[in-house]
Amino acid sequence: MPQPPATAPEHPPSGERAIETRGLTKAYRGGQLAVDGLDLVVPRGSVFGFLGPNGSGKTTTIRMLMGLIDATAGSARVLGQPMPAASRRVLPKVGALIEGPALYGYLSGRDNLWRFDAADPVADPRTRGERVGRALERVGLGAAAGKKARAYSLGMKQRLGLAAALLQPRELLVLDEPTNGLDPQGMREIRALVRELAADGTTVFLSSHLLDEIEQVCTHAAVMARGRLITQGTVADLSATVLDSRGHGRLTVTTPDAADAVRVLKEHGVTDLQVADDRVTGELPACAAPPAGPDDQAPLELADLNAALVHAGVRVRAFGTARASLEDVFVQLTGEGFDVAG
Numbered sequence: 047m048p049q050p051p052a053t054a055p056e057h058p059p060s061g062e063r064a065i066e067t068r069g070l071t072k073a074y075r076g077g078q079l080a081v082d083g084l085d086l087v088v089p090r091g092s093v094f095g096f097l098g099p100n101g102s103g104k105t106t107t108i109r110m111l112m113g114l115i116d117a118t119a120g121s122a123r124v125l126g127q128p129m130p131a132a133s134r135r136v137l138p139k140v141g142a143l144i145e146g147p148a149l150y151g152y153l154s155g156r157d158n159l160w161r162f163d164a165a166d167p168v169a170d171p172r173t174r175g176e177r178v179g180r181a182l183e184r185v186g187l188g189a190a191a192g193k194k195a196r197a198y199s200l201g202m203k204q205r206l207g208l209a210a211a212l213l214q215p216r217e218l219l220v221l222d223e224p225t226n227g228l229d230p231q232g233m234r235e236i237r238a239l240v241r242e243l244a245a246d247g248t249t250v251f252l253s254s255h256l257l258d259e260i261e262q263v264c265t266h267a268a269v270m271a272r273g274r275l276i277t278q279g280t281v282a283d284l285s286a287t288v289l290d291s292r293g294h295g296r297l298t299v300t301t302p303d304a305a306d307a308v309r310v311l312k313e314h315g316v317t318d319l320q321v322a323d324d325r326v327t328g329e330l331p332a333c334a335a336p337p338a339g340p341d342d343q344a345p346l347e348l349a350d351l352n353a354a355l356v357h358a359g360v361r362v363r364a365f366g367t368a369r370a371s372l373e374d375v376f377v378q379l380t381g382e383g384f385d386v387a388g
């Protein structure tokens with residue numbers, strides 16, 4: 047199996063860590079290691095994606111972080127406090143949505159939230175109506191507040207669960223697969239909400255088995271496989287890891303003259319040429335590669351390649367190198383494809 051990057055990711059000082067684990071381990075009965083020696087650092091203010099295929103240990107980790115199950119070994123700190131020892135101090139500052147909200151179908155969305163709020167011993171009953179109304183508005187359920195929860199779509203139920211997590215101001219939100227089972231519209235709604243919450247300064251820790259979801263909403267990510275941490279860091283750095291090790295990204299040319307483009311690119315040493323509609327992609331020869339990060343200006347060689355296309359009469363609509371995706375990172379670091387179906 048390929049090794050993770052040799053350089054450890056830079057971590058923020060301890061006061062700026064929303065979550066930190068050292069050697070966190072969980073063996074379920076029967077001895078199987080669901081989580082194996084996890085060292086995780088989640089910076090405050092980040093939107094942190096906890097990424098891994100089904101069964102890689104994400105939910106087990108979240109349950110340990112929230113003090114719902116005991117670790118077999120290792121330690122965890124949440125908002126600077128040891129868990130589960132400091133649960134009573136920490137958990138009021140944490141909003142959690144784990145494995146879908148427990149709702150009463152025969153109650154309206156508003157009445158469900160009312161019950162959640164009433165179950166919170168620190169919630170002042172005199173201001174309950176205000177809090178419930180604000181949380182419903184926050185997740186866009188104001189208009190549907192009077193509807194019975196059983197008539198809610200899955201996306202609306204997830205949003206109601208988020209509203210419950212948002213009844214009190216939170217420093218950290220922990221969301222376990224918040225878009226699981228949702229249709230594309232429901233997914234978009236939840237992702238937009240996560241972005242809004244993050245913009246307000248809340249740290250968001252969300253698990254997902256969907257790579258593109260992490261790329262769309264997260265600033266940071268950790269990748270899990272079979273209970274072990276494969277890598278963690280900013281999403282940009284994780285992509286750059288793979289980009290650096292390859293030396294360059296893949297060339298993409300958009301043109302109505304694909305056949306001519308293929309010929310010219312081949313003459314200039316571009317290999318593995320593929321055509322899909324008006325997009326031609328290929329591997330650049332080493333000398334034409336951009337030298338460093340994906341945002342750097344293309345060097346002269348790449349510009350020469352573009353000029354050669356234009357000179358040969360190829361009409362170029364777009365020309366550039368694609369940066370590596372998190373999927374590339376996952377495949378490179380684990381030697382496995384990524385299960386997106388489950």
Ligand SMILES: Nc1ncnc2c1ncn2[C@@H]1O[C@H](COP(=O)(O)OP(=O)(O)OP(=O)(O)O)[C@@H](O)[C@H]1O
Pocket residue numbers: 074075079080098099100101102103104105106107223255
């Ligand atoms: N209560 C349990 N008892 C025994 N084994 C368990 C238990 N819960 C989870 N496991 C096992 O531990 C491993 C990790 O499961 P976990 O649910 O943490 O993974 P996950 O990444 O959250 O996956 P999913 O997205 O499917 O929930 C799996 O092999 C799972 O079968």
